[in-house]
Amino acid sequence: MTQTIPQSVEYVRILPEIVLSLFGMAIMVLDPLVNERSSQKLLGFIALIGSVAAIAATLYQSQFSGLGFWGVIKVDGFSTFFHVLITAITAVVILSSFEYMQVQQIRAGEYYALVLFGAVGMCLMSSAVELVLIFIALEISSISTYVLAGFRRRAAISSEASLKYFLLGSFATAFFLYGVALTFGATGSTSISLIAQALRSGPIPVLAYAGIAFMFVGLGFKVAAAPFHVWTPDVYEGAPAPVVGFMSTAPKAAAFAVLLRVMFEANAPGRLWLIWVAAALSMTLGNVGALVQQNVKRLLAYSSIAHAGYLLVALATLPNHGVPAAMFYTASYAAMNVGAFAVVSHLAGAGERYVTLDDYAGLGRRSPLVAATLTIFLLSLIGIPMTGGFFAKFYVFSAALQANLVGLTIIGVLNSAVGAYYYLRIIVVMYMREAREELPEIPVSPALGAALAISVAATLYLGLLPGRVLEYASRSAAELLH
Amino acid sequence: MNAGNWSPIILTLVTFIPLAGALLLVSLPRRDRDIRVFSLVVTLFTFALSLHLPVHFHRAQAGFQYELDRAWIPTPNIHYHMGVDGISMWLVVLTTFLTPLCVLISWKSIHERVKEFFIILLVLETALIGVFVALDLFMFYFFWEATLIPMALLIGMYGHGRKVYAAVKFFMYTMIASVFMLAAILWLYAKVGTFDFVTIQNAIRSGQVENFASAAQWLFLGFFIAFAVKVPLFPFHTWLPDAHVEAPTAGSVLLAGVLLKMGTYGLLRFNLGLFPDQARANAWWVMILALIGIIYGALVALVQPNMKKLIAYSSISHLGFVVLGIFSFTQAGLDGATFVMLAHGVSTGALFMLAGILYERRHTYEISEFGGLASSMPIYASIFLFVVLASVGLPLLNGFIGEFLVLSGAFQNRPIYGVLGVTGIIWSAGYLLWMYQRVFYGEITHPVNETLPDLDPRERIALLPAAAAALVMGVAPLLWLNAIDPAVQTALAPFAQLASKVVGQ
Numbered sequence: 001m002t003q004t005i006p007q008s009v010e011y012v013r014i015l016p017e018i019v020l021s022l023f024g025m026a027i028m029v030l031d032p033l034v035n036e037r038s039s040q041k042l043l044g045f046i047a048l049i050g051s052v053a054a055i056a057a058t059l060y061q062s063q064f065s066g067l068g069f070w071g072v073i074k075v076d077g078f079s080t081f082f083h084v085l086i087t088a089i090t091a092v093v094i095l096s097s098f099e100y101m102q103v104q105q106i107r108a109g110e111y112y113a114l115v116l117f118g119a120v121g122m123c124l125m126s127s128a129v130e131l132v133l134i135f136i137a138l139e140i141s142s143i144s145t146y147v148l149a150g151f152r153r154r155a156a157i158s159s160e161a162s163l164k165y166f167l168l169g170s171f172a173t174a175f176f177l178y179g180v181a182l183t184f185g186a187t188g189s190t191s192i193s194l195i196a197q198a199l200r201s202g203p204i205p206v207l208a209y210a211g212i213a214f215m216f217v218g219l220g221f222k223v224a225a226a227p228f229h230v231w232t233p234d235v236y237e238g239a240p241a242p243v244v245g246f247m248s249t250a251p252k253a254a255a256f257a258v259l260l261r262v263m264f265e266a267n268a269p270g271r272l273w274l275i276w277v278a279a280a281l282s283m284t285l286g287n288v289g290a291l292v293q294q295n296v297k298r299l300l301a302y303s304s305i306a307h308a309g310y311l312l313v314a315l316a317t318l319p320n321h322g323v324p325a326a327m328f329y330t331a332s333y334a335a336m337n338v339g340a341f342a343v344v345s346h347l348a349g350a351g352e353r354y355v356t357l358d359d360y361a362g363l364g365r366r367s368p369l370v371a372a373t374l375t376i377f378l379l380s381l382i383g384i385p386m387t388g389g390f391f392a393k394f395y396v397f398s399a400a401l402q403a404n405l406v407g408l409t410i411i412g413v414l415n416s417a418v419g420a421y422y423y424l425r426i427i428v429v430m431y432m433r434e435a436r437e438e439l440p441e442i443p444v445s446p447a448l449g450a451a452l453a454i455s456v457a458a459t460l461y462l463g464l465l466p467g468r469v470l471e472y473a474s475r476s477a478a479e480l481l482h
Numbered sequence: 483m484n485a486g487n488w489s490p491i492i493l494t495l496v497t498f499i500p501l502a503g504a505l506l507l508v509s510l511p512r513r514d515r516d517i518r519v520f521s522l523v524v525t526l527f528t529f530a531l532s533l534h535l536p537v538h539f540h541r542a543q544a545g546f547q548y549e550l551d552r553a554w555i556p557t558p559n560i561h562y563h564m565g566v567d568g569i570s571m572w573l574v575v576l577t578t579f580l581t582p583l584c585v586l587i588s589w590k591s592i593h594e595r596v597k598e599f600f601i602i603l604l605v606l607e608t609a610l611i612g613v614f615v616a617l618d619l620f621m622f623y624f625f626w627e628a629t630l631i632p633m634a635l636l637i638g639m640y641g642h643g644r645k646v647y648a649a650v651k652f653f654m655y656t657m658i659a660s661v662f663m664l665a666a667i668l669w670l671y672a673k674v675g676t677f678d679f680v681t682i683q684n685a686i687r688s689g690q691v692e693n694f695a696s697a698a699q700w701l702f703l704g705f706f707i708a709f710a711v712k713v714p715l716f717p718f719h720t721w722l723p724d725a726h727v728e729a730p731t732a733g734s735v736l737l738a739g740v741l742l743k744m745g746t747y748g749l750l751r752f753n754l755g756l757f758p759d760q761a762r763a764n765a766w767w768v769m770i771l772a773l774i775g776i777i778y779g780a781l782v783a784l785v786q787p788n789m790k791k792l793i794a795y796s797s798i799s800h801l802g803f804v805v806l807g808i809f810s811f812t813q814a815g816l817d818g819a820t821f822v823m824l825a826h827g828v829s830t831g832a833l834f835m836l837a838g839i840l841y842e843r844r845h846t847y848e849i850s851e852f853g854g855l856a857s858s859m860p861i862y863a864s865i866f867l868f869v870v871l872a873s874v875g876l877p878l879l880n881g882f883i884g885e886f887l888v889l890s891g892a893f894q895n896r897p898i899y900g901v902l903g904v905t906g907i908i909w910s911a912g913y914l915l916w917m918y919q920r921v922f923y924g925e926i927t928h929p930v931n932e933t934l935p936d937l938d939p940r941e942r943i944a945l946l947p948a949a950a951a952a953l954v955m956g957v958a959p960l961l962w963l964n965a966i967d968p969a970v971q972t973a974l975a976p977f978a979q980l981a982s983k984v985v986g987q
Binding site for chain 2: 365379384385386394395397398401402406409410413414416417418420421424425428431432433465466467470471474
């Protein structure tokens with residue numbers, strides 16, 4: 001490693017992160033200057049521009065692929081994919097937050113800044129190729145989300161969520177760090193490519209197995225995979241709905257990016273059984289847990305555990321099929337889940353009073369368009385053809401069969417049939433049950449409408465014309481695995 | 483117009499015009515009458531267009547016709563591949579024939595959320611046609627699953643009684659069963675690298691699929707379970723009576739008329755087409771299940787106090803004939819099975835419409851609530867009798883031909899199957915005629931029944947085509963059979979050895 005001064009092109013390789021940080025800081029500076037009433041719109045709008053600018057920066061950056069900063073950053077098709085995904089999620093979440101923040105009467109300033117800072121960490125996770133930097137990025141993203149989870153600070157349940165997430169999350173990141181240290185001990189390096197070399201060249205030290213396992217624990221917590229999932233329902237229930245939409249998709253995508261790099265690029269030893277068990281457990285516990293939920297947010301929390309399980313199936317397969325399948329899955333899961341939580345935050349009402357299944361009764365009559373939108377997301381979560389969720393499962397399971405993981409595939413498809421039941425329950429309640437009390441129809445604000453439209457469009461696009469996204473994912477996977 | 487120019491796109495048009503109609507309907511204002519008229523026009527137009535298929539069909543020619551094959555998604559290798567043979571063509575026409583009748587029969591009985599109803603109905607029509615024309619396994623699964631949601635919505639939103647329970651039960655049963663089929667399809671794709679039905683079939687027949695011998699039995703079962711639930715074959719039938727009783731009339735008509743045929747069509751196309759050896763090895767227990775279905779369905783129908791449930795159980799019995807015919811692996815059996823599918827679609831569809839008409843007047847299906855209706859509703863009674871006779875299998879009406887062929891096929895396969903099957907016909911005469919007697923003859927026991935209005939012109943228009951079709955199919959079955967025959971021969975080619983052995987005896 002030669003100590004040279006970074007070239008200017010290397011700054012381009014972290015351009016999206018720079019853009020997001022600058023906008024985040026601008027919001028922090030402006031927050032005390034603007035009055036409280038107009039702060040909401042103005043700061044949110046700045047954050048929106050920031051996230052869109054970050055998408056543009058990513059697209060610009062994609063022409064300058066290569067390593068940066070002494071080989072700790074790598075811009076390639078893989079990182080570009082996750083950058084675009086994470087910043088797009090950020091933009092849609094910000095759009096869906098406007099209305100929610102107004103209804104909940106939460107002072108918005110640092111909220112938007114934290115969302116952007118969180119996105120910085122997540123973007124960095126997807127382009128970092130050195131374990132210490134990955135750890136730092138993980139911390140940036142985690143700390144922002146800990147605070148975001150407690151943003152309804154007047155509600156005890158939200159503070160509980162924040163504290164729980166923080167305590168367990170710190171514990172999990174400690175595991176990750178421990179894993180990094182052990183891997184360093186085993187291979188003498190923290191750079192993924194050097195680790196891969198070390199692991200390929202000689203006999204694999206026992207320490208490396210332990211290191212990989214510890215890192216998996218840390219990341220497994222972040223993606224809410226069983227058996228590290230216990231925090232998920234409580235935190236998702238307590239955290240503000242748009243934040244849940246954010247933290248169930250963007251940090252998950254980032255953590256999966258890291259998992260994919262570590263597991264496949266470093267050719268991590270002993271990964272198969274580790275992941276096999278975690279995948280089977282997550283799918284089963286997630287789906288079974290969701291069956292009995294009455295609170296929609298808790299239900300979607302269990303569903304996200306199950307989806308983490310489906311995604312892990314992709315990691316247990318052969319890399320050339322598994323990586324694109326996992327990438328596609330994160331994208332389509334993001335589209336449908338952000339959309340679903342946008343609807344939840346729209347319907348929640350002041351103090352998140354209306355978040356149980358009963359509150360959704362008669363929604364099909366009350367606001368047909370919102371109900372139809374949620375139906376599309378739920379059908380996609382079930383995995384019905386014509387939606388992104390179908391192809392996501394489809395690619396994952398066909399990758400699994402190509403790797404001869406017949407047992408895991410059977411567990412997977414059976415689970416997706418079980419899963420159909422609880423998503424269907426929401427649809428049934430919306431269309432086939434009458435409301436207990438007359439709830440007012442809440443008009444959809446333009447920003448939320450835009451968020452929903454983007455999510456629906458993405459879900460249907462991935463369901464009808466998945467070819468281009470998958471092809472891109474396959475190409476960048478090939479590049480990743482060379 | 484030159485038929486050649488139309489051939490490649492006709493199936494696409496027939497499949498997607500209802501969907502286009504549904505999309506247009508979304509933007510129409512909520513004026514119920516306009517919506518009904520519009521839906522009727524769309525479905526009639528689709529029917530007219532679908533008549534192109536039998537008119538220009540090359541009857542002597544085996545294999546698929548009106549084919550269109552375009553690459554759709556590069557990875558995985560999914561093709562937009564459509565085509566029909568003599569079997570699926572008639573099922574398409576059956577679908578397009580029944581849907582306008584469904585629109586007519588729902589004219590007044592659906593008066594709430596009318597727009598949504600017709601949107602769902604049109605989407606359902608597209609999905610149903612799609613199932614029969616898809617030749618790419620992926621597209622087949624796509625349409626197969628796509629039929630679930632509109633049907634579940636029809637039952638759950640417009641049904642009566644325990645409608646939500648019935649809708650969810652229907653959905654879960656079929657959903658859980660079809661994931662096994664999905665797993666089997668994915669396995670085939672992983673080994674062959676394509677979803678194309680014909681390519682996969684050739685690869686299997688020429689033995690190019692690795693590990694096929696060890697997996698074939700599981701693949702057969704994966705497809706079988708999905709289709710058996712849909713048929714429904716005993717013991718997977720418990721969703722059917724619930725779904726039928728609670729469904730609105732149009733839902734029942736399409737459920738019995740078309741949806742159940744998706745299962746038997748699937749057995750014929752995929753289980754026989756892809757896994758002939760396994761089909762032969764498993765035939766004995768499938769035929770036993772079919773026979774249990776025939777007899778059990780009929781016996782349960784006999785004791786039903788509820789008219790709609792009676793018809794529902796009679797469907798289980800009739801569909802048992804279809805499965806019996808398919809797994810007899812004889813020309814007569816398969817011809818007959820296909821013909822029963824069509825005949826049952828028409829006559830049971832008509833029976834459900836008739837039951838629905840009565841329900842509109844009295845809001846009950848209980849047989850004991852009626853009696854002596856022949857005097858207050860003479861036209862209704864005579865059409866009802868006609869349809870009952872068709873369903874029972876009176877010669878010169880449509881039920882007879884198919885069941886006769888199926889039974890002669892079953893006899894060729896093994897006489898005991900034929901003997902047991904024949905009892906099904908006797909039972910069906912029993913339960914239907916006894917029901918007819920209790921509803922229409924005797925004294926009027928309930929005073930309300932004295933003033934029930936007879937059929938109005940709309941209802942007559944809805945019923946007459948079905949009755950006419952029942953007659954024409956019974957008098958001139960060759961019109962249908964000469965297209966079905968070559969397709970059946972192709973399906974039976976791998977079984978030729980077995981068939982010649984039987985004939986030799």
